[in-house]
């Protein structure tokens with residue numbers, strides 16, 4: 001059985017996580033997020049988990065070598081496809097991943113990448129209008145406003161803006177994102193396996209476009 005590996009790209013606020021979830025639900029492909037994998041390994045007290053825990057507890061970034069071991073292990077699960085969300089973030093991680101694929105994948109397996117393309121202007125607009133509650137609810141002043149202005153529908157606490165969503169921080173996050181991801185896109189653009197989707201459309205429409213481009217619309 002050959003498998004498909006799809007790597008999702010998109011800036012913060014692009015909605016790529018939502019699209020990765022929708023696609024995973026539709027196709028049954030397993031979603032791979034290094035954050036989730038790390039947490040699961042740590043909880044299960046595996047060798048990898050024990051190695052990772054030292055870094056996580058010290059508030060340090062987990063080394064790339066450990067991340068790639070983690071990803072390689074997760075690809076051994078039984079599935080027709082895998083969706084990467086949030087990894088790789090830079091060209092070093094992309095190179096690690098390409099090398100690992102060469103070793104671990106079979107000839108008929110395919111690796112594709114998909115960019116949910118949203119302009120910085122739109123990202124800033126979206127994130128600046130996001131409001132959150134300490135109960136975990138998330139609102140958007142335009143697309144998903146609370147019933148009562150500034151108050152959570154679920155728990156009636158006062159809503160606030162995440163520090164991450166303040167304009168100065170958004171600008172910084174976008175700058176870092178572009179710096180890190182540009183060489184990765186340069187790499188993918190040389191292949192015929194780079195799918196670009198207009199991310200400035202309604203969520204359902206983006207989902208359908210992704211299915212169409214993957215030939216999964218009617219499956």
Ligand SMILES: [Zn+2]
Nearest residue numbers: 133135152155
């Ligand atoms: Zn709430």
